[in-house]
Amino acid sequence: MVIRRGESWGSNGPLAADAPVLDGDGALRALVESARRAHQPLGEVGLVGGDLCATLGGLRNRERLFTDEAFRAPIDVVRAELDGRPHWFVAHLVARRRWWRGEAAVAMNAEWLGTWKLGLKAHPNDGLVDVTSGSLGLRDRLRARDRARTGSHLPHPRLVTRRADRLTLSLPRPTPVVLDGVPSGSAVEIVLWVEPDALVVVV
Numbered sequence: 001m002v003i004r005r006g007e008s009w010g011s012n013g014p015l016a017a018d019a020p021v022l023d024g025d026g027a028l029r030a031l032v033e034s035a036r037r038a039h040q041p042l043g044e045v046g047l048v049g050g051d052l053c054a055t056l057g058g059l060r061n062r063e064r065l066f067t068d069e070a071f072r073a074p075i076d077v078v079r080a081e082l083d084g085r086p087h088w089f090v091a092h093l094v095a096r097r098r099w100w101r102g103e104a105a106v107a108m109n110a111e112w113l114g115t116w117k118l119g120l121k122a123h124p125n126d127g128l129v130d131v132t133s134g135s136l137g138l139r140d141r142l143r144a145r146d147r148a149r150t151g152s153h154l155p156h157p158r159l160v161t162r163r164a165d166r167l168t169l170s171l172p173r174p175t176p177v178v179l180d181g182v183p184s185g186s187a188v189e190i191v192l193w194v195e196p197d198a199l200v201v202v203v
Helices: 025-037 051-055 138-147
Strands: 043-048 073-084 085-089 092-095 102-107 129-134 159-164 168-179 182-202
Touching: 025 043, 025 051, 025 085, 025 182, 043 129, 051 102, 073 102, 073 168, 085 168, 092 182, 102 168, 102 182, 129 182
Parallel strands: 043 182
Antiparallel strands: 073 085, 073 182, 092 102, 092 168, 102 129, 129 159, 168 182
C-alpha cells in the first residue's frame, strides 16, 4: 500500500539471503523490465548505488544489507510507453536533445538525478510520478543547471510541473529518451503510469 502523508514508511531488517544485490538504477531497471516482459513477480532486491539508493538514504554498503540495520522499503515502478513501446523505470526518465535545447521533460520517481535535485516532491512509494517539462533559453538553462543542485530551479514560468499516477507527454519532435541512465531510443508521445508497491528495495 502506497505511503500516505504523515505515515511511517519502510522498516529495518536484512535482505533475504538469496535476493540479488544490484549496483545501480540501470541494473534494477533491467531486472524489472525483464520480469515484466516475462510476466513474473518481483520480489526484493538489495541496492548499493544509484539515485534511487541515494533517495532511500542508502550507505552503498553491501555487507550492511544482510544485517538488522538495513532499511527495507516498498517501491513503485513506472511503466513508460515510448510511441507505444513498453519500458519501465525505477528512478527517472529524461527526454531531451543535446544541451537541453528545445522541449524537454523529466519524470522522477526518485529525488535525485546525479547531483541534481530534480524530484523536489518525488517519493518512490507515493503512487505518483513527478514530471517537469518545458523549453528554456540558453541563459535560463545555464541558471537552471546551477540551481538544480539544490532544487531552487523551480518554480519557473517556462516550466510546467505535474504529479499524477498516469499522464501523457507529447513532444513536438522525436526526442531521445534515457531511462535510469540507459538510452532507450526516441519518442514523440510518452505515456506514463505508476505501478505501486511493485517490489521491496533494501539499502
